[in-house]
Amino acid sequence: MAAKKKPSTKAKPRSRAVPPRPVGRRAQNKEAIRKRIVTAALSLFQTKGFDATTTKAIARKAGIAEGTVFNYFKTKEDIALHFFEQEVDQAIAAVRENPRLRKAPLEEKLFTLVHSQLEFLAPHERFIGAAFIHALKPASQLGIFSHRAQELRHRYVGFVQELFEESLPKQQHSPLSWVAPEAFWIFYLGALLYWLHDSSPGKQHTLAFLDRSLSIGVSMLKQGKRR
Amino acid sequence: MASMSADIAGSYFGYLLQRTFLGEARRETKLKSTHIRAARRMVDELQALRGPAMKIGQTLSLQTGTLPDEVLAELATLQMEAPGMHPSLVRVQFKASLGREPEEIFKSFTLEPFAAASLGQVHHAVTREGERVAVKIQYPGIRRAIENDFNLFRAVSKPAQASGHIPKAAIDEMEQQILAETDYECEAYNIEFFQKGLAPLSFVKVPRVLREYSADKVLTMSLVTGRHLDDFLKRRPSQKLRNEVGANLFELFYFQQLNVEAFHADPHWGNYLFNDDASIGLVDFGCVKYFRPESVEYLRSLCLYPGATDSADFRRLLERHYEQVGEKLPPAVRRMLISFADNFYRKVYPPDPEKQQLFDFGDAAFLQDYLRESKNLFRTKGVMAEFIFMGRAEMGLYQTLHRLRARVPTSHIVRKYLQN
Numbered sequence: 001m002a003a004k005k006k007p008s009t010k011a012k013p014r015s016r017a018v019p020p021r022p023v024g025r026r027a028q029n030k031e032a033i034r035k036r037i038v039t040a041a042l043s044l045f046q047t048k049g050f051d052a053t054t055t056k057a058i059a060r061k062a063g064i065a066e067g068t069v070f071n072y073f074k075t076k077e078d079i080a081l082h083f084f085e086q087e088v089d090q091a092i093a094a095v096r097e098n099p100r101l102r103k104a105p106l107e108e109k110l111f112t113l114v115h116s117q118l119e120f121l122a123p124h125e126r127f128i129g130a131a132f133i134h135a136l137k138p139a140s141q142l143g144i145f146s147h148r149a150q151e152l153r154h155r156y157v158g159f160v161q162e163l164f165e166e167s168l169p170k171q172q173h174s175p176l177s178w179v180a181p182e183a184f185w186i187f188y189l190g191a192l193l194y195w196l197h198d199s200s201p202g203k204q205h206t207l208a209f210l211d212r213s214l215s216i217g218v219s220m221l222k223q224g225k226r227r
Numbered sequence: 228m229a230s231m232s233a234d235i236a237g238s239y240f241g242y243l244l245q246r247t248f249l250g251e252a253r254r255e256t257k258l259k260s261t262h263i264r265a266a267r268r269m270v271d272e273l274q275a276l277r278g279p280a281m282k283i284g285q286t287l288s289l290q291t292g293t294l295p296d297e298v299l300a301e302l303a304t305l306q307m308e309a310p311g312m313h314p315s316l317v318r319v320q321f322k323a324s325l326g327r328e329p330e331e332i333f334k335s336f337t338l339e340p341f342a343a344a345s346l347g348q349v350h351h352a353v354t355r356e357g358e359r360v361a362v363k364i365q366y367p368g369i370r371r372a373i374e375n376d377f378n379l380f381r382a383v384s385k386p387a388q389a390s391g392h393i394p395k396a397a398i399d400e401m402e403q404q405i406l407a408e409t410d411y412e413c414e415a416y417n418i419e420f421f422q423k424g425l426a427p428l429s430f431v432k433v434p435r436v437l438r439e440y441s442a443d444k445v446l447t448m449s450l451v452t453g454r455h456l457d458d459f460l461k462r463r464p465s466q467k468l469r470n471e472v473g474a475n476l477f478e479l480f481y482f483q484q485l486n487v488e489a490f491h492a493d494p495h496w497g498n499y500l501f502n503d504d505a506s507i508g509l510v511d512f513g514c515v516k517y518f519r520p521e522s523v524e525y526l527r528s529l530c531l532y533p534g535a536t537d538s539a540d541f542r543r544l545l546e547r548h549y550e551q552v553g554e555k556l557p558p559a560v561r562r563m564l565i566s567f568a569d570n571f572y573r574k575v576y577p578p579d580p581e582k583q584q585l586f587d588f589g590d591a592a593f594l595q596d597y598l599r600e601s602k603n604l605f606r607t608k609g610v611m612a613e614f615i616f617m618g619r620a621e622m623g624l625y626q627t628l629h630r631l632r633a634r635v636p637t638s639h640i641v642r643k644y645l646q647n
Binding site: 100101104105107108111112115200202204205207208209211212215 | 310312313314315316319320323324338366367368369371372
């Protein structure tokens with residue numbers, strides 16, 4: 001495992017990646033550089049592996065100084081997290097921005113959510129496998145215990161909760177409805193693992209797995225609600 | 228029993244399980260008192276299985292003779308059905324196969340399916356050139372689901388295989404045929420084969436494959452018009468029209484066997500479309516059985532056999548066919564084949580018919596004869612695997628002719644195709 005590169009003292013690192021603001025050329029330039037860094041990093045994560053990739057190599061690949069990288073991201077884990085934030089954002093958008101889905105059954109909305117995530121991750125499959133293992137290490141920033149990863153999870157679970165609330169009849173409380181959104185996060189991780197191991201052409205087995213398990217899951221939830 | 232642990236996504240049984248969870252399948256639980264009702268319930272349950280298990284059930288019920296005859300006939304026309312796909316999955320599956328969204332390829336595409344296919348569903352679409360087409364889309368991972376179900380079935384049916392009640396060859400034959408249906412490239416080939424082969428029959432309409440809109444999981448065909456049997460009959464067609472349709476259906480069956488040397492082996496009613504000009508639309512060519520030339524020769528020699536069925540010559544004909552595949556014709560099978568010829572085929576299409584011979588398929592007695600004889604024959608366990616699908620297709624044909632109450636010049640039609 002390659003040593004993690006410490007941020008240079010010269011460059012004053014920001015504590016967090018700043019969300020893009022569509023104001024002026026300066027902001028646009030910044031956003032373009034951020035994109036370049038992420039693209040370069042992902043390409044290296046995919047070809048060389050996450051552990052073997054250094055921020056120096058990322059800077060070289062992006063055609064910028066190493067110090068500039070630190071203006072945007074503290075560590076390579078930060079870059080990875082930024083990527084996962086994008087994954088979640090675009091998946092939420094895929095559900096929200098599709099007018100047809102507004103009246104669709106819950107299982108279809110959830111299918112679209114997870115499938116958009118997997119589609120986003122698909123070009124970086126090798127890196128996702130490594131990140132998965134990395135995320136299990138308690139000290140890792142990608143890990144489920146890291147503060148920023150938790151924030152991301154809360155956002156995701158919150159959105160799933162929203163979908164549940166708008167799609168399921170609001171009658172009596174079911175014991176399932178308390179845990180369901182959190183359980184869905186675990187389901188997503190399971191689906192991700194299934195997808196990583198799926199060697200069928202076009203990941204056809206993952207599609208079947210998602211379709212069937214979501215149908216069963218949602219119907220169990222509905223039955224729980226009826227009680 | 229490795230397949231027992233197959234995940235839920237990988238099995239039609241899993242789909243059944245899902246339905247149980249949904250509560251949909253929890254229909255009547257009380258066992259009905261009468262035999263027929265109980266048997267009908269079994270048909271319902273088999274329909275609920277939808278997958279290969281249903282097809283296995285179809286064949287088994289014939290061999291074990293546990294069902295009353297009329298239910299047995301109904302069973303032959305059940306359709307295998309994959310789980311339904313919601314529009315998002317349809318879109319994903321379409322894109323996975325053709326690389327683009329349906330709306331990018333077609334002028335319009337209807338996300339709601341208009342029919343269930345054996346392994347997926349069928350959607351209406353209009354091409355950029357303005358042609359209305361049917362787009363068949365396959366449910367993901369279906370091939371593995373079928374393999375898993377067959378592995379499971381092989382495991383649980385070991386005792387029945389050992390006793391010879393379910394010959395291994397029969398299971399293999401079924402699996403091979405059902406797996407072949409998952410191959411849309413192969414189906415496209417079948418359609419083109421039948422389009423050419425059936426061209427001499429002007430009353431048959433076969434769809435045309437639009438190759439540029441087809442791939443491994445998507446099959447686009449020109450739209451074939453017509454009504455399903457139930458709808459067709461609801462409009463009370465005249466006896467004349469029913470006779471014509473019946474004669475066409477009958478001719479289509481024998482033309483396929485004796486002339487095309489292959490036949491459309493899925494007799495499900497959804498696959499036949501009837502029109503008021505007595506023309507017949509044929510769809511879904513996933514399940515097609517190609518005959519060996521020797522088998523066609525064998526059928527040709529048996530059809531309208533002029534001599535006595537207890538003659539040495541007839542016996543020789545039967546024996547020779549079994550010898551060709553290195554088997555010996557068991558005496559019990561021989562007796563049943565002769566009985567079948569005497570009590571069914573020779574009655575329905577006599578070898579020396581009168582000039583105006585018409586067979587009345589409205590009379591239920593013929594169907595009972597057929598079912599009794601085929602049950603007896605299957606029970607001898609001596610039916611060649613090759614004829615399993617033909618038996619099913621034949622039963623579908625007779626069931627349809629009976630529902631049409633058609634009067635058909637059977638012998639004259641068969642005779643047309645005896646001289647090659």
